[in-house]
Amino acid sequence: MSVLIVIPARFASSRYPGKPLVALRGASGLTKSLIQRSWEAACQVTGDTHIVIATDDDRIAAASRAFGAEVIMTSDQWHNGTERCAEADHLLKGDHDCVVNLQGDAPLTPPWFIEDLVAGLRAAPQASLATPVLRCDGQMLADLKADRQAGRVGGTTAVFDQQGHALYFSKEVIPFTTHPYPAGDPSPVFHHVGVYAYRPAALADYATWPPGVIEQLEGLEQLRFLEQGHMVKCVEVDARGRSFWELNNPEDVPRLEAMMADMGME
Numbered sequence: 001m002s003v004l005i006v007i008p009a010r011f012a013s014s015r016y017p018g019k020p021l022v023a024l025r026g027a028s029g030l031t032k033s034l035i036q037r038s039w040e041a042a043c044q045v046t047g048d049t050h051i052v053i054a055t056d057d058d059r060i061a062a063a064s065r066a067f068g069a070e071v072i073m074t075s076d077q078w079h080n081g082t083e084r085c086a087e088a089d090h091l092l093k094g095d096h097d098c099v100v101n102l103q104g105d106a107p108l109t110p111p112w113f114i115e116d117l118v119a120g121l122r123a124a125p126q127a128s129l130a131t132p133v134l135r136c137d138g139q140m141l142a143d144l145k146a147d148r149q150a151g152r153v154g155g156t157t158a159v160f161d162q163q164g165h166a167l168y169f170s171k172e173v174i175p176f177t178t179h180p181y182p183a184g185d186p187s188p189v190f191h192h193v194g195v196y197a198y199r200p201a202a203l204a205d206y207a208t209w210p211p212g213v214i215e216q217l218e219g220l221e222q223l224r225f226l227e228q229g230h231m232v233k234c235v236e237v238d239a240r241g242r243s244f245w246e247l248n249n250p251e252d253v254p255r256l257e258a259m260m261a262d263m264g265m266e
Contacts, residue, residue: 001097002048003118003197006072006088008081009035009064009104011057015153016250020060020104024247025257026266034247035060036067037107044111047118050096053104054088079211080221082196086207094200098122101196105247108259113193113237120235121197124164127233128202128225131166133158133190134237134244138181141189143245144173152249156192156220158234166232169220193237194246196222202230 009020016022020035032040035053042051053064056076064071072088085101098118102109113132121130136144136157147154157174159167168174169192181187198206202225212227225232243259245252259265 001118001122002095003045003050003098003100004089004092004096005042005045005049005051005100005102005114006085007035007038007042007051007053007102007104008074008084008088009053009055009057009060010076010084011055011060015248019247020055021063022247022253024107024253024260027261027264028266030266032067033063034107035064035104036069038102038104038109039064039067039069041107041109041111042102042114045114046111047115050092052088052092054084056084082198082203082221082224083207085196085198086203089200089203094204096200099198099200099203101198103194103246106194107247108242108244108256108265109193109195110240110242110244112240114195114197116237117195117197117235120233121199124231124233126231127165127199128230129196129198129222130233130235131158131196131222132193132237133160133234134193134239136187136189136191137183138185138187139183140191141173141181141187142183144189144191147249148173152251153219154248154252155246156194158190158192160190160234164234164236166222166226166234168226169218169222171218171220190234190236191244193244 215223
């Protein structure tokens with residue numbers, strides 16, 4: 001499949017203004033912006049890919065062009081990254097088999113997550129989109145619960161049926177469990193990785209639908225597909241021992257930098 005990878009980025013985030021330009025220090029002490037690290041993660045994906053950064057902000061556009069990225073300027077009226085991806089695909093004439101939304105706050109996304117995601121969409125012809133889920137071990141589950149207990153909106157969790165079709169996504173930790181899971185043991189909770197692979201026709205339709213009720217309550221764009229009755233395929237991915245976390249809050253910066261140091265990521 002020919003794949004358009006879009007990295008949507010906006011400056012005016014309600015929870016973390018200016019987040020795409022936040023500097024993250026790598027293992028050697030070298031600092032790069034969040035948007036550059038996300039673009040570099042996209043560049044590691046193999047196959048027939050076309051990578052663009054979609055933004056409505058001149059500061060993000062200038063910084064992105066400075067490190068060599070292709071930039072598409074999009075409207076400042078969009079509610080979320082999926083709508084921004086739809087415009088980017090339209091502006092590029094929509095000639096790709098699949099459009100991937102690699103959100104600009106996930107610089108630790110391994111390339112095989114996206115490769116497995118595209119393969120999962122190809123194998124699920126009834127699905128409008130596919131998205132990766134990562135089984136939490138006891139430590140990741142504890143981190144998710146700690147965020148919620150501290151009142152922070154952290155990672156998203158997903159529940160799905162036996163065929164991998166999404167039932168729900170939430171900023172709460174679901175399914176509910178009080179069972180203690182040791183740090184390295186698997187749990188029944190799946191962390192939703194904020195990457196999407198859309199069929200272009202479904203992506204174009206999405207931009208014409210009004211935001212849904214539960215989408216607005218949870219603040220999760222993918223719920224609009226479920227509210228419209230579309231199938232969302234959850235593709236379980238393997239971290240292969242690699243750490244993964246998104247940058248959702250300022251408190252996540254030292255966590256990501258520690259993870260990059262552990263992995264030797266420059």
